[in-house]
Amino acid sequence: MSLVEELRERSGNQCELCSATEDLTTYEVPPVSTGGVDGTVLICANCKSQITEEALLDANHWRCLNDSMWSEFRAVKVLVWRMLQRLRDQGWPQDLLAMMYLDDEELQFAKASGDHLDESEKxxxxxxxxxxxxxxxxxxxxxxxxxxxxxxxxxxxxxxxxxxxxxxxxxxxxxxxxxxxxxxxxxxxxxxxxxx
Missing domain, CATH: 2.30.30.40 (SH3 Domains)
Known part of the structure:
Protein backbone atom coordinates (compact mmCIF):
# COMPACT_ATOMS: atom_id res chain seq x y z
CA MET A 1 0.00 0.00 0.00
CA SER A 2 1.43 3.42 -0.96
CA LEU A 3 1.84 6.31 1.49
CA VAL A 4 -1.08 8.21 -0.09
CA GLU A 5 -3.33 5.14 0.13
CA GLU A 6 -2.41 4.62 3.80
CA LEU A 7 -3.11 8.27 4.60
CA ARG A 8 -6.42 8.22 2.72
CA GLU A 9 -7.47 5.15 4.68
CA ARG A 10 -6.32 6.65 8.00
CA SER A 11 -8.13 9.95 7.38
CA GLY A 12 -11.30 8.59 5.82
CA ASN A 13 -10.31 10.36 2.58
CA GLN A 14 -10.53 13.85 4.07
CA CYS A 15 -8.21 16.61 5.32
CA GLU A 16 -6.86 15.55 8.70
CA LEU A 17 -7.11 19.14 9.94
CA CYS A 18 -10.34 20.65 8.56
CA SER A 19 -12.17 17.58 7.12
CA ALA A 20 -12.35 19.02 3.57
CA THR A 21 -12.62 16.37 0.85
CA GLU A 22 -11.34 18.36 -2.17
CA ASP A 23 -7.74 19.06 -3.31
CA LEU A 24 -6.12 16.64 -0.86
CA THR A 25 -2.34 16.34 -0.79
CA THR A 26 0.33 14.89 1.47
CA TYR A 27 2.36 17.16 3.72
CA GLU A 28 5.50 15.95 5.47
CA VAL A 29 5.67 17.66 8.86
CA PRO A 30 9.09 19.34 9.15
CA PRO A 31 11.62 18.56 10.46
CA VAL A 32 11.04 14.85 9.89
CA SER A 33 13.82 12.29 9.89
CA THR A 34 11.68 9.28 9.06
CA GLY A 35 8.86 10.67 6.90
CA GLY A 36 6.37 7.94 6.11
CA VAL A 37 2.95 7.68 7.71
CA ASP A 38 4.17 8.77 11.17
CA GLY A 39 5.64 12.03 9.84
CA THR A 40 3.08 12.90 7.15
CA VAL A 41 -0.51 14.14 7.08
CA LEU A 42 -3.18 14.29 4.38
CA ILE A 43 -4.40 17.88 4.11
CA CYS A 44 -6.30 20.12 1.71
CA ALA A 45 -4.65 22.78 -0.45
CA ASN A 46 -6.18 25.55 1.70
CA CYS A 47 -4.64 24.23 4.93
CA LYS A 48 -1.30 23.58 3.24
CA SER A 49 -1.03 27.10 1.81
CA GLN A 50 -1.78 28.65 5.20
CA ILE A 51 0.74 26.39 6.96
CA THR A 52 3.56 27.16 4.55
CA GLU A 53 2.81 30.89 4.06
CA GLU A 54 1.91 32.67 7.30
CA ALA A 55 0.77 35.76 5.35
CA LEU A 56 -2.25 33.73 4.17
CA LEU A 57 -3.31 32.76 7.70
CA ASP A 58 -7.10 32.98 8.20
CA ALA A 59 -7.84 32.52 11.91
CA ASN A 60 -11.49 31.57 11.35
CA HIS A 61 -10.52 28.66 9.08
CA TRP A 62 -8.51 27.13 11.93
CA ARG A 63 -11.47 26.81 14.31
CA CYS A 64 -11.56 23.29 12.84
CA LEU A 65 -8.65 22.46 15.16
CA ASN A 66 -11.22 22.11 17.94
CA ASP A 67 -11.97 18.67 16.46
CA SER A 68 -8.66 17.63 14.91
CA MET A 69 -6.70 18.29 18.14
CA TRP A 70 -8.09 14.97 19.45
CA SER A 71 -6.45 12.94 16.68
CA GLU A 72 -4.53 9.87 17.81
CA PHE A 73 -1.85 10.39 15.15
CA ARG A 74 1.43 12.06 16.10
CA ALA A 75 1.93 14.13 12.93
CA VAL A 76 -1.63 15.52 13.12
CA LYS A 77 -1.30 16.44 16.81
CA VAL A 78 2.06 18.14 16.22
CA LEU A 79 0.65 20.19 13.32
CA VAL A 80 -2.44 21.18 15.34
CA TRP A 81 -0.24 22.29 18.26
CA ARG A 82 1.94 24.39 15.95
CA MET A 83 -1.04 26.10 14.32
CA LEU A 84 -2.63 26.84 17.70
CA GLN A 85 0.68 28.38 18.80
CA ARG A 86 0.75 30.61 15.71
CA LEU A 87 -2.80 31.75 16.44
CA ARG A 88 -2.52 32.05 20.24
CA ASP A 89 -2.95 35.86 20.20
CA GLN A 90 -6.54 35.26 18.98
CA GLY A 91 -7.55 34.07 22.46
CA TRP A 92 -9.53 30.91 21.69
CA PRO A 93 -6.44 28.84 20.71
CA GLN A 94 -5.08 29.25 24.25
CA ASP A 95 -8.10 27.36 25.61
CA LEU A 96 -7.50 24.51 23.15
CA LEU A 97 -3.78 24.41 23.98
CA ALA A 98 -4.65 24.10 27.68
CA MET A 99 -6.77 21.01 26.91
CA MET A 100 -4.39 19.38 24.45
CA TYR A 101 -2.03 16.58 25.49
CA LEU A 102 1.27 15.71 23.79
CA ASP A 103 3.77 13.32 25.33
CA ASP A 104 7.37 14.52 25.79
CA GLU A 105 8.57 13.20 22.42
CA GLU A 106 5.61 14.75 20.54
CA LEU A 107 6.09 18.08 22.32
CA GLN A 108 9.79 18.14 21.45
CA PHE A 109 8.90 17.44 17.79
CA ALA A 110 6.22 20.18 17.87
CA LYS A 111 8.60 22.75 19.37
CA ALA A 112 11.25 22.09 16.69
CA SER A 113 9.48 24.59 14.41
CA GLY A 114 9.79 27.48 16.92
CA ASP A 115 6.11 28.41 16.47
CA HIS A 116 5.71 28.60 20.26
CA LEU A 117 8.31 31.38 20.60
CA ASP A 118 7.72 35.11 20.36
CA GLU A 119 9.55 36.79 17.49
CA SER A 120 12.13 38.26 19.89
CA GLU A 121 12.96 34.78 21.24
CA LYS A 122 13.35 32.99 17.92
Missing part, protein backbone atom coordinates in the same frame (compact mmCIF):
# COMPACT_ATOMS: atom_id res chain seq x y z
CA UNK A 123 16.79 31.86 16.81
CA UNK A 124 17.08 32.81 13.14
CA UNK A 125 19.38 30.70 10.95
CA UNK A 126 20.68 32.36 7.76
CA UNK A 127 22.77 31.01 4.90
CA UNK A 128 25.87 32.68 3.43
CA UNK A 129 23.63 35.13 1.51
CA UNK A 130 21.49 36.04 4.51
CA UNK A 131 18.51 33.93 3.36
CA UNK A 132 16.51 32.56 6.31
CA UNK A 133 16.79 28.78 6.69
CA UNK A 134 13.94 26.64 8.00
CA UNK A 135 13.89 23.08 9.27
CA UNK A 136 13.40 20.75 6.32
CA UNK A 137 15.10 23.05 3.79
CA UNK A 138 17.68 21.79 1.31
CA UNK A 139 21.09 23.48 1.14
CA UNK A 140 24.27 23.09 -0.87
CA UNK A 141 27.81 23.33 0.52
CA UNK A 142 29.79 26.30 -0.86
CA UNK A 143 33.23 24.94 0.12
CA UNK A 144 34.93 21.67 1.01
CA UNK A 145 34.44 20.90 4.72
CA UNK A 146 36.53 18.51 6.80
CA UNK A 147 34.22 16.57 9.12
CA UNK A 148 35.61 16.67 12.67
CA UNK A 149 36.36 13.29 14.18
CA UNK A 150 36.61 11.51 10.82
CA UNK A 151 38.66 11.43 7.65
CA UNK A 152 35.63 12.42 5.60
CA UNK A 153 35.56 15.62 3.55
CA UNK A 154 32.19 17.01 2.50
CA UNK A 155 32.80 18.39 -1.00
CA UNK A 156 31.72 21.78 -2.30
CA UNK A 157 28.47 21.46 -4.26
CA UNK A 158 27.15 18.59 -2.12
CA UNK A 159 23.41 18.87 -1.51
CA UNK A 160 22.27 18.43 2.09
CA UNK A 161 18.56 17.64 2.17
CA UNK A 162 16.02 18.23 4.92
CA UNK A 163 18.26 20.03 7.38
CA UNK A 164 17.43 20.46 11.05
CA UNK A 165 18.27 23.61 13.01
CA UNK A 166 20.16 23.97 16.27
CA UNK A 167 17.49 25.52 18.54
CA UNK A 168 20.07 27.47 20.57
CA UNK A 169 22.75 28.56 18.09
CA UNK A 170 21.88 30.38 14.83
CA UNK A 171 25.23 29.39 13.28
CA UNK A 172 24.64 25.61 13.33
CA UNK A 173 22.46 23.29 11.28
CA UNK A 174 22.52 19.51 10.93
CA UNK A 175 22.13 17.27 7.94
CA UNK A 176 23.26 14.04 6.32
CA UNK A 177 26.26 13.96 4.00
CA UNK A 178 27.12 10.56 2.57
CA UNK A 179 24.83 8.88 5.10
CA UNK A 180 26.56 10.55 8.07
CA UNK A 181 24.73 13.10 10.22
CA UNK A 182 26.99 16.14 10.63
CA UNK A 183 26.85 19.64 12.10
CA UNK A 184 27.43 22.39 9.53
CA UNK A 185 28.18 26.09 10.04
CA UNK A 186 25.52 28.17 8.22
CA UNK A 187 28.08 30.47 6.58
CA UNK A 188 29.24 27.48 4.47
CA UNK A 189 25.85 26.72 2.93
CA UNK A 190 23.50 28.25 0.38
CA UNK A 191 19.77 27.52 0.44
CA UNK A 192 18.57 25.62 -2.62
CA UNK A 193 15.50 26.83 -4.46
CA UNK A 194 12.53 24.47 -4.74
CA UNK A 195 13.41 23.91 -8.41
CA UNK A 196 16.95 22.65 -7.67
Missing amino acids: VIHRDVNGVVLSAGDNVVLIKDLKVKGSSMVAKQGTAVRRISLDPENPRYIEGKVGGTQIVIVTEYVKKMSDKE
Whole structure:
Protein backbone atom coordinates (compact mmCIF):
# COMPACT_ATOMS: atom_id res chain seq x y z
CA MET A 1 0.00 0.00 0.00
CA SER A 2 1.43 3.42 -0.96
CA LEU A 3 1.84 6.31 1.49
CA VAL A 4 -1.08 8.21 -0.09
CA GLU A 5 -3.33 5.14 0.13
CA GLU A 6 -2.41 4.62 3.80
CA LEU A 7 -3.11 8.27 4.60
CA ARG A 8 -6.42 8.22 2.72
CA GLU A 9 -7.47 5.15 4.68
CA ARG A 10 -6.32 6.65 8.00
CA SER A 11 -8.13 9.95 7.38
CA GLY A 12 -11.30 8.59 5.82
CA ASN A 13 -10.31 10.36 2.58
CA GLN A 14 -10.53 13.85 4.07
CA CYS A 15 -8.21 16.61 5.32
CA GLU A 16 -6.86 15.55 8.70
CA LEU A 17 -7.11 19.14 9.94
CA CYS A 18 -10.34 20.65 8.56
CA SER A 19 -12.17 17.58 7.12
CA ALA A 20 -12.35 19.02 3.57
CA THR A 21 -12.62 16.37 0.85
CA GLU A 22 -11.34 18.36 -2.17
CA ASP A 23 -7.74 19.06 -3.31
CA LEU A 24 -6.12 16.64 -0.86
CA THR A 25 -2.34 16.34 -0.79
CA THR A 26 0.33 14.89 1.47
CA TYR A 27 2.36 17.16 3.72
CA GLU A 28 5.50 15.95 5.47
CA VAL A 29 5.67 17.66 8.86
CA PRO A 30 9.09 19.34 9.15
CA PRO A 31 11.62 18.56 10.46
CA VAL A 32 11.04 14.85 9.89
CA SER A 33 13.82 12.29 9.89
CA THR A 34 11.68 9.28 9.06
CA GLY A 35 8.86 10.67 6.90
CA GLY A 36 6.37 7.94 6.11
CA VAL A 37 2.95 7.68 7.71
CA ASP A 38 4.17 8.77 11.17
CA GLY A 39 5.64 12.03 9.84
CA THR A 40 3.08 12.90 7.15
CA VAL A 41 -0.51 14.14 7.08
CA LEU A 42 -3.18 14.29 4.38
CA ILE A 43 -4.40 17.88 4.11
CA CYS A 44 -6.30 20.12 1.71
CA ALA A 45 -4.65 22.78 -0.45
CA ASN A 46 -6.18 25.55 1.70
CA CYS A 47 -4.64 24.23 4.93
CA LYS A 48 -1.30 23.58 3.24
CA SER A 49 -1.03 27.10 1.81
CA GLN A 50 -1.78 28.65 5.20
CA ILE A 51 0.74 26.39 6.96
CA THR A 52 3.56 27.16 4.55
CA GLU A 53 2.81 30.89 4.06
CA GLU A 54 1.91 32.67 7.30
CA ALA A 55 0.77 35.76 5.35
CA LEU A 56 -2.25 33.73 4.17
CA LEU A 57 -3.31 32.76 7.70
CA ASP A 58 -7.10 32.98 8.20
CA ALA A 59 -7.84 32.52 11.91
CA ASN A 60 -11.49 31.57 11.35
CA HIS A 61 -10.52 28.66 9.08
CA TRP A 62 -8.51 27.13 11.93
CA ARG A 63 -11.47 26.81 14.31
CA CYS A 64 -11.56 23.29 12.84
CA LEU A 65 -8.65 22.46 15.16
CA ASN A 66 -11.22 22.11 17.94
CA ASP A 67 -11.97 18.67 16.46
CA SER A 68 -8.66 17.63 14.91
CA MET A 69 -6.70 18.29 18.14
CA TRP A 70 -8.09 14.97 19.45
CA SER A 71 -6.45 12.94 16.68
CA GLU A 72 -4.53 9.87 17.81
CA PHE A 73 -1.85 10.39 15.15
CA ARG A 74 1.43 12.06 16.10
CA ALA A 75 1.93 14.13 12.93
CA VAL A 76 -1.63 15.52 13.12
CA LYS A 77 -1.30 16.44 16.81
CA VAL A 78 2.06 18.14 16.22
CA LEU A 79 0.65 20.19 13.32
CA VAL A 80 -2.44 21.18 15.34
CA TRP A 81 -0.24 22.29 18.26
CA ARG A 82 1.94 24.39 15.95
CA MET A 83 -1.04 26.10 14.32
CA LEU A 84 -2.63 26.84 17.70
CA GLN A 85 0.68 28.38 18.80
CA ARG A 86 0.75 30.61 15.71
CA LEU A 87 -2.80 31.75 16.44
CA ARG A 88 -2.52 32.05 20.24
CA ASP A 89 -2.95 35.86 20.20
CA GLN A 90 -6.54 35.26 18.98
CA GLY A 91 -7.55 34.07 22.46
CA TRP A 92 -9.53 30.91 21.69
CA PRO A 93 -6.44 28.84 20.71
CA GLN A 94 -5.08 29.25 24.25
CA ASP A 95 -8.10 27.36 25.61
CA LEU A 96 -7.50 24.51 23.15
CA LEU A 97 -3.78 24.41 23.98
CA ALA A 98 -4.65 24.10 27.68
CA MET A 99 -6.77 21.01 26.91
CA MET A 100 -4.39 19.38 24.45
CA TYR A 101 -2.03 16.58 25.49
CA LEU A 102 1.27 15.71 23.79
CA ASP A 103 3.77 13.32 25.33
CA ASP A 104 7.37 14.52 25.79
CA GLU A 105 8.57 13.20 22.42
CA GLU A 106 5.61 14.75 20.54
CA LEU A 107 6.09 18.08 22.32
CA GLN A 108 9.79 18.14 21.45
CA PHE A 109 8.90 17.44 17.79
CA ALA A 110 6.22 20.18 17.87
CA LYS A 111 8.60 22.75 19.37
CA ALA A 112 11.25 22.09 16.69
CA SER A 113 9.48 24.59 14.41
CA GLY A 114 9.79 27.48 16.92
CA ASP A 115 6.11 28.41 16.47
CA HIS A 116 5.71 28.60 20.26
CA LEU A 117 8.31 31.38 20.60
CA ASP A 118 7.72 35.11 20.36
CA GLU A 119 9.55 36.79 17.49
CA SER A 120 12.13 38.26 19.89
CA GLU A 121 12.96 34.78 21.24
CA LYS A 122 13.35 32.99 17.92
CA VAL A 123 16.79 31.86 16.81
CA ILE A 124 17.08 32.81 13.14
CA HIS A 125 19.38 30.70 10.95
CA ARG A 126 20.68 32.36 7.76
CA ASP A 127 22.77 31.01 4.90
CA VAL A 128 25.87 32.68 3.43
CA ASN A 129 23.63 35.13 1.51
CA GLY A 130 21.49 36.04 4.51
CA VAL A 131 18.51 33.93 3.36
CA VAL A 132 16.51 32.56 6.31
CA LEU A 133 16.79 28.78 6.69
CA SER A 134 13.94 26.64 8.00
CA ALA A 135 13.89 23.08 9.27
CA GLY A 136 13.40 20.75 6.32
CA ASP A 137 15.10 23.05 3.79
CA ASN A 138 17.68 21.79 1.31
CA VAL A 139 21.09 23.48 1.14
CA VAL A 140 24.27 23.09 -0.87
CA LEU A 141 27.81 23.33 0.52
CA ILE A 142 29.79 26.30 -0.86
CA LYS A 143 33.23 24.94 0.12
CA ASP A 144 34.93 21.67 1.01
CA LEU A 145 34.44 20.90 4.72
CA LYS A 146 36.53 18.51 6.80
CA VAL A 147 34.22 16.57 9.12
CA LYS A 148 35.61 16.67 12.67
CA GLY A 149 36.36 13.29 14.18
CA SER A 150 36.61 11.51 10.82
CA SER A 151 38.66 11.43 7.65
CA MET A 152 35.63 12.42 5.60
CA VAL A 153 35.56 15.62 3.55
CA ALA A 154 32.19 17.01 2.50
CA LYS A 155 32.80 18.39 -1.00
CA GLN A 156 31.72 21.78 -2.30
CA GLY A 157 28.47 21.46 -4.26
CA THR A 158 27.15 18.59 -2.12
CA ALA A 159 23.41 18.87 -1.51
CA VAL A 160 22.27 18.43 2.09
CA ARG A 161 18.56 17.64 2.17
CA ARG A 162 16.02 18.23 4.92
CA ILE A 163 18.26 20.03 7.38
CA SER A 164 17.43 20.46 11.05
CA LEU A 165 18.27 23.61 13.01
CA ASP A 166 20.16 23.97 16.27
CA PRO A 167 17.49 25.52 18.54
CA GLU A 168 20.07 27.47 20.57
CA ASN A 169 22.75 28.56 18.09
CA PRO A 170 21.88 30.38 14.83
CA ARG A 171 25.23 29.39 13.28
CA TYR A 172 24.64 25.61 13.33
CA ILE A 173 22.46 23.29 11.28
CA GLU A 174 22.52 19.51 10.93
CA GLY A 175 22.13 17.27 7.94
CA LYS A 176 23.26 14.04 6.32
CA VAL A 177 26.26 13.96 4.00
CA GLY A 178 27.12 10.56 2.57
CA GLY A 179 24.83 8.88 5.10
CA THR A 180 26.56 10.55 8.07
CA GLN A 181 24.73 13.10 10.22
CA ILE A 182 26.99 16.14 10.63
CA VAL A 183 26.85 19.64 12.10
CA ILE A 184 27.43 22.39 9.53
CA VAL A 185 28.18 26.09 10.04
CA THR A 186 25.52 28.17 8.22
CA GLU A 187 28.08 30.47 6.58
CA TYR A 188 29.24 27.48 4.47
CA VAL A 189 25.85 26.72 2.93
CA LYS A 190 23.50 28.25 0.38
CA LYS A 191 19.77 27.52 0.44
CA MET A 192 18.57 25.62 -2.62
CA SER A 193 15.50 26.83 -4.46
CA ASP A 194 12.53 24.47 -4.74
CA LYS A 195 13.41 23.91 -8.41
CA GLU A 196 16.95 22.65 -7.67
